[in-house]
Amino acid sequence: MEKKLKTHPAYDERCPVRASLALLSGKWTLMILFQINKNTVRYGELKRSVTGISEKMLIQELNMLVENKLVSKKVYPQIPPKVEYQLTELGLKTLPIVDQLAEFGLENLV
Amino acid sequence: MEKKLKTHPAYDERCPVRASLALLSGKWTLMILFQINKNTVRYGELKRSVTGISEKMLIQELNMLVENKLVSKKVYPQIPPKVEYQLTELGLKTLPIVDQLAEFGLENLV
DNA sequence: AATAATTCTAACTTTTTAGTGAGTACCTAA
DNA sequence: TTAGGTACTCACTAAAAAGTTAGAATTATT
Numbered sequence: 015m016e017k018k019l020k021t022h023p024a025y026d027e028r029c030p031v032r033a034s035l036a037l038l039s040g041k042w043t044l045m046i047l048f049q050i051n052k053n054t055v056r057y058g059e060l061k062r063s064v065t066g067i068s069e070k071m072l073i074q075e076l077n078m079l080v081e082n083k084l085v086s087k088k089v090y091p092q093i094p095p096k097v098e099y100q101l102t103e104l105g106l107k108t109l110p111i112v113d114q115l116a117e118f119g120l121e122n123l124v
Numbered sequence: 125m126e127k128k129l130k131t132h133p134a135y136d137e138r139c140p141v142r143a144s145l146a147l148l149s150g151k152w153t154l155m156i157l158f159q160i161n162k163n164t165v166r167y168g169e170l171k172r173s174v175t176g177i178s179e180k181m182l183i184q185e186l187n188m189l190v191e192n193k194l195v196s197k198k199v200y201p202q203i204p205p206k207v208e209y210q211l212t213e214l215g216l217k218t219l220p221i222v223d224q225l226a227e228f229g230l231e232n233l234v
Numbered sequence: 235a236a237t238a239a240t241t242c243t244a245a246c247t248t249t250t251t252a253g254t255g256a257g258t259a260c261c262t263a264a
Numbered sequence: 265t266t267a268g269g270t271a272c273t274c275a276c277t278a279a280a281a282a283g284t285t286a287g288a289a290t291t292a293t294t
Contacts, residue, residue: 030229031154031222037233038225039149041252044141057271068253073272093260094270104232112141114224115148119140122214123147151282167241178283183242203290204240 037082038108042067042075048112050085050101057097084108147192148218152177152185158222160195160211167207194218 038044042064049055049063061072076099079085084105090096101109148154152174159165159173171182186209189195194215200206211219 028234029155030226030234031158032229033233034225034229035149035151035154039145041145044145045139048141058269061271069272070254070274071252074252089271092270094262095260095272097271107228107232111221111224111228114221115144116140118217118221119142119144122217123143124138124140168239171241179242180244180284181282184282199241202240204238204292205242205290207241 034111037084038111040075042071043079044108044112044115046072046075046079047084047101047105047108050099050105051109052101052106054098054100057099060099079105144221147194148221150185152181153189154218154222154225156182156185156189157194157211157215157218160209160215161219162211162216164208164210167209170209189215 038047045064045067046060049060055063057072057076060076061067061069064072076085076087080087080099083102086100086102088098088100090098148157155174155177156170159170165173167182167186170186171177171179174182186195186197190197190209193212196210196212198208198210200208
């Protein structure tokens with residue numbers, strides 16, 4: 015269920031680039047962080063804004079991001095349920111990475 | 125053999141973040157770019173500096189980086205063979221991404 | 235004649251990641 | 265009473281990425 019952040023004995027487990035990639039290089043991870051951005055976002059909103067993602071992946075990624083403290087989650091005890099997601103301090107620090115990737119892609123790839 | 129840079133009809137193929145990730149999110153990709161850095165590096169040197177990588181992955185990644193014009197390759201017609209790799213202009217532009225990831229990892233993860 | 239060094243290639247297996255499709259519980263509105 | 269909206273969970277499958285092992289061509293060295 016959660017992302018393992020696996021390391022491999024053969025290469026440096028403490029490599030900061032590796033560590034960041036282990037956390038962020040999933041197919042949907044940065045998209046989700048970017049969509050949440052500086053807002054407070056409900057699950058359903060995310061489902062709509064991260065186009066193409068399956069519910070399984072969305073929840074799986076959200077859970078892993080919460081576990082890794084990039085995202086915080088607030089559950090309202092209501093029916094029908096309401097759950098809000100937000101970037102933590104740590105999560106906000108990933109936004110410059112997204113920017114950098116976006117800039118590179120925009121200038122050179124797309 | 126080469127990385128497909130696959131897209132999925134369901135989500136925006138023109139998303140610059142996706143495009144960058146498709147190119148760079150491989151397990152070894154950024155490591156290789158970082159090791160080449162501003163130098164001219166032989167295959168064997170890379171093999172030693174990117175610790176843990178298999179030859180298959182190294183060549184596979186190098187080929188895909190050359191195909192995608194992030195890396196240039198110079199073959200010397202010698203025996204035993206000598207091949208040098210270098211970052212292109214485009215390849216050099218990925219170094220800030222590595223820096224950003226390194227910084228994030230260093231400050232928050234490692 | 236055998237060994238080592240160079241840069242790869244190719245076939246195959248395993249592991250990891252992502253996708254699919256169904257179902258749950260509760261309430262509201264038609 | 266049926267359908268729709270909420271936020272999920274679960275079992276299974278498929279696809280992608282990475283790992284393993286072996287070997288090739290050439291020359292110099294031992």
